[in-house]
Amino acid sequence: MNELDFSGRQVLVVGGSSGIGNGIAQAFRANGARVQVCGTRAAAADYSPAEGSHLEGLDYAQLDVGDASAIENFKPSFERLDVLVLAQGAVIYRRGEFEMAGFRSVLEVNLISLMACATRFHALLKTAKGSLIIVSSTAAYHSTKGNPAYNASKNGAVGLxxxxxxxxxxxxxxxxxxxxxxxxxxxxxxxxxNPKRLEGAIERIPLKRLGTPADMAGAALFLASPLASYIVGQTLVVDGGLIL
Known part of the structure; x- marks a missing residue:
């Protein structure tokens, strides 16, 4: 028996149009699942592989999680849901999160929308005895001097x-x-x-490399699988040893 076989399962990855969410979505697809992803743009054709978007084989739907009514009114293409992955994320650089408008907008996407999406799909997950995976960040475990909203939201995600x-x-x-x-x-x-920043960052990672979306996908597959059937409420740090 292959515990990582998701054949016949339906997966939804919010924030699955690029980056970590996209890597997770493609991993579930590669392991047999039907996968729908949500992103902010009107259509899948509006994304390109150069941006880290690989949408082949995935159902795409537009959803702006910064808009509470959009989550409430979202019409999924499925009637059963086995795995919900919440991978949406926003950050504002150049001290934009120290302005209240910026602070609120990041919290709306990174934290409030997590609860909105979770409750929106609670009934389907309950029927399927499914799995919910929330993508936070190691920022939840240390300060991020220039990004107070990002940090607060990721702490909130771990608590949620x-x-x-x-x-x-x-x-x-x-x-x-x-x-x-x-x-x-x-x-x-x-x-x-930024070569200098990148060099400094890699120096702090014991594995001496950046993580990839595929690295994160391995953890998601595990957490959604029967291998993790007795794991509840935990946030798995996948960071190459960065915060050790």
Missing amino acids: TRTLGQAWAEDGIRVNGIAPGLVDTKMTRVTTS
Whole structure:
């Protein structure tokens, strides 16, 4: 028996149009699942592989999680849901998160929309005795001087993972999370495109390399599988040893 075979299972990855979410979506597809991904753009054709978007074989739907009514009114293409992955994320650089408008907008995407999406699909996950995976960040475990909203939101995501894990276990839903370290995506270009910054970052990682979306996908497959059937409310740090 292959515990990582998701044939016949339906997966939804919010924030699955690029980066970590896209890597997770493609991993579930490669292991047999039907996968729908959500992104902010109108159509799959509006994304390109150069941006880290690989949408072949995936169903695509537009969803702006920064808009609460859009989540409430979202019409999925499926009637059953086995795995929900919440990988949406936003960050504002150049001290934009110290302005209240910036702070609120990042919290809306990175934290409030997690609860909105989780509750929106709770009934389907309960019926399927499914799995919810929340993608946070190692930023939850240390300060990020220039990004107070990002940091607060990722701390909140880890707390939400714990609490929903406890609250929804009685519904047969296992809630867990992944805290990625420094992963090579368009969101981390501010570091990866600067040779001096990149060198310093890699020096701090014991494995001496950046993480990849595929690295994060391995953890997601595990957490959604029967191999993790007794794991609830935990956030798995996947960072190459960065925060040790």
